[in-house]
Amino acid sequence: MxxxxxxxxxxxxxxxxxxxxxxxxxxxxxxxxxxxxxxxxxxxxxxxxxxxxxxxxxxxxxxxxxxxxxxxxxxxxxxxxxxxxxxxxxxxxxxxxxxxxxxxxxxxxxxxxxxxxxxxxxxxxxxxxxxxxxxxxxxxxxxxxxxxxxxxxxxxxxxxxxxxxxxxxxxxxxxxxxxxxxxxxxxxxxxxxxxxxxxxxxxxxxxxxxxxxxxxxxxxxxxxxxxxxxxxQVGAARVILQTPDAAAARRVLVGLGLALLEATEPDHVVASVAEGVGGDGDGLRPEAIVAALVEAGVRVRGFSVEQPSLEDRFVALTGEGFDVVQ
CATH class of the missing domain: 3.40.50.300 (P-loop containing nucleotide triphosphate hydrolases)
Known part of the structure; x- marks a missing residue:
């Protein structure tokens, strides 16, 4: 709290x-x-x-x-x-x-x-x-x-x-x-x-x-x-990667300590990291993740980081939705 x-x-x-x-x-x-x-x-x-x-x-x-x-x-x-x-x-x-x-x-x-x-x-x-x-x-x-x-x-x-x-x-x-x-x-x-x-x-x-x-x-x-x-700042950010080398990408991300999530597209790999991605904390920064993927021979065709929204955070806390449109 x-x-x-x-x-x-x-x-x-x-x-x-x-x-x-x-x-x-x-x-x-x-x-x-x-x-x-x-x-x-x-x-x-x-x-x-x-x-x-x-x-x-x-x-x-x-x-x-x-x-x-x-x-x-x-x-x-x-x-x-x-x-x-x-x-x-x-x-x-x-x-x-x-x-x-x-x-x-x-x-x-x-x-x-x-x-x-x-x-x-x-x-x-x-x-x-x-x-x-x-x-x-x-x-x-x-x-x-x-x-x-x-x-x-x-x-x-x-x-x-x-x-x-x-x-x-x-x-x-x-x-x-x-x-x-x-x-x-x-x-x-x-x-x-x-x-x-x-x-x-x-x-x-x-x-x-x-x-x-x-x-x-x-x-x-x-x-x-x-x-x-x-x-x-509390909550898990999501890394979304587009690559034809999905299996190799998953191994790299797991090795970096990220948790794999279900992806909706066959050439996408999705993973979560507790904190630090895209921010000023001590966690993995986006450029470090991309560098590790490239070093492992993974072809990166798209890469993005999604921070959790306040709505995501509140729903996670309460288990209920909120009215977000007035």
Whole structure:
């Protein structure tokens, strides 16, 4: 498992052995998360993998069966009243009064925040709506909003006051491609201003485009965590060789320590190597493999190295597919 390092003071979210059971069913099985401050952390996994339950425990919405949570350096839920004003959250979709306008709903939520200054409420509501592209629909009743507009309104609610940490559960749910791009740009701008953003999603493309760090959930367990680059570097690269001397090529590759894989073409030889091919590590480099083949008299008509994609890595970790197209 790849763990981003750091002291507790450097972490926006820290969990140890966080577990939630419902009767005999274990929804979250002892996860250890370390989310660096200032990062955009993608919490990735298939639907039903335990992401939302984990988030609810982090925010103090449900009590863990065991384990501990620290948010912004403070123990949860013991310090909940001190921590939550510093956190914005959108969990399991927004819930608004349908017969009030978007702006009226935000004013209502803002007035419930004892730390929100009433004098600037109108200006802050207007700015939040503009930031998520809902300025034109501020006076429209929420019952007339589409799913995507309601999702945008939920995001606007998290932006009414400055936040050190944003926790967003499926923030692009219901958005069209243009809206999805706008939310991605918004998340990047928030991170650039120093806000830590924790994004839960089952969409690989969303995580890959906006996140600096990733945690992968599967069946309630955290199966990998680290930076995107760290996850990309884990896994076996494939060497694909085209040659009329397939038998001799296989002997050379095996002698170099590569594992043979099934080839789909008779004049192709496919092998895997754990790491280093095509990179800066200590493993075999492509030119060294080709040199060994030529020295052995193998006629090389084609040679390529395929690195594992993030999709390959996640499927290998979870045993399940991900939605990769939006």
């Amino acid at each position: 790849l763990l981003p390092g750091g002291e507790s003071s450097d972490l926006a979210i820290e969990t140890h052995d966080l577990t939630k059971r419902f009767g005999r069913q274990t929804a979250v099985a002892g996860i250890d998360l370390a989310v660096p401050r200032g990062s955009v952390f993608g919490f990735l996994g298939p639907n039903g993998s335990g992401k939302t339950t984990s988030i609810r425990m982090m925010l103090g919405l449900v009590s863990p069966s065991s384990g501990s949570v620290r948010l912004l350096g403070e123990e949860m839920p013991r310090r909940l009243s001190e921590v939550l004003p510093r956190v914005g959250a959108l969990v399991e979709g927004p819930a608004f009064s349908p017969f009030l306008s978007g702006a009226a709903n935000l004013r209502r939520f803002d007035s419930a925040d004892p730390l929100a200054p009433p004098r600037t409420r109108g200006a802050r509501v207007e700015a939040a709506l503009d930031r998520v592209g809902l300025g034109h629909a501020a006076s429209k009743k929420v019952q007339a909003y589409s799913l995507g507009m309601k999702q945008r309104l939920g995001l606007a609610n998290t932006l009414l006051m400055p936040r050190e940490l944003l926790v967003l559960d499926e923030p692009t749910n219901g958005l069209d491609p243009q809206g999805t791009r706008e939310v991605r740009a918004l998340i990047r701008s928030l991170a650039d201003s120093g806000t830590t953003v924790f994004v839960s999603s089952h969409l690989l493309a969303e995580i890959e485009q906006i996140c600096t760090h990733v945690g992968v959930m599967s069946a309630g367990a955290l199966v990998a965590t680290g930076t995107l680059d760290e996850l990309r």
